[in-house]
Amino acid sequence: MTLKTLSIDPLLPPAEAAGLRSRIRAAGPYGLYVSAPIEEGLGAGLTRRHDAALAWFERQLAAGSLEPLDVQAARSNLFRGTWIERGEARLEGAAEVAAHPELASAAQELMGAALVEPYMLYANLLLPGQELPVHHDTPEFVGLDKTNTPEWFLVVCGHSGLFEDRRIRVASAVIFLAGDGDLLTFPDGIDAPPVPVSPRPNTAIVLDADELVHGVVRVGGPSQAAPPVEIGMELGWSEEGAWILRRDTEEVARYAPGEVRLSMQWKAWVFADAAERDRVRSGVAPLTLPGATRALTEELARRGLLPEEELDGTDLALLLMRSFIDLPRG
């Protein structure tokens, strides 16, 4: 089965796109996406997207180009600004972008959904030498979403197929605003050649990012060195017209506007109709972390994948990722 995408070109009138880009620049500085590992519970010590990081590590190993962990972290830890997350818009014009009728109609067409409810809009900023290892986005369930559950666990839940009765379907869009670095998609599965999407400014692609494997190729080209990114740094716009990477007040590096890849991610809950929305919103028992873990462990046993010895939380987490999440590994 081919997973389709839809593109919108252009998304905004040119002056509006330029205004949006200026407001995003002015609204920084931006912090890093990952600031610490998960500290407790199942998978303690792992990162939020350990599933994608692990597959990336294995691909580098298979290609004989394994980089040290701190270099991998500097390459993949992007900067993020969140404008809407289940609430008020925190950037002028963000609510208008979230409610863009072409995004909604593309989501309707792509997902076969009558109802489209945008709920999230955020900005991703990648420096030269950064990339986004291929991954699925994190699905949502009644009771479990990324506000209360590690992201890798939600991806496991989604790909297990065990909780579809409590799945909240999500449509995603990427709005390209500046910089290079193709979006790589795998519409025919991870064993077929990927399809690159050029990030032309003021265009958007609408996709089912929870199902379609995707990533961002290295900004600045394959031989671009990793940027000097470390936990605690910020990226902000200077009035001189450049992006500045800072550790506290110290300038670490400086980038021209076109060197930094800037995109916005849009997400909407989608429902086939009002009956499906009402069933999902109030007609099913919420999924819980212990309940989902139990069901997943039983499924591992049913498939003959559960070893006889007792697993600790980390080993169980890694087994769940390997057993349920398909990503290119070689």
Ligand SMILES: [Fe+2]
């Ligand atoms: Fe994604």
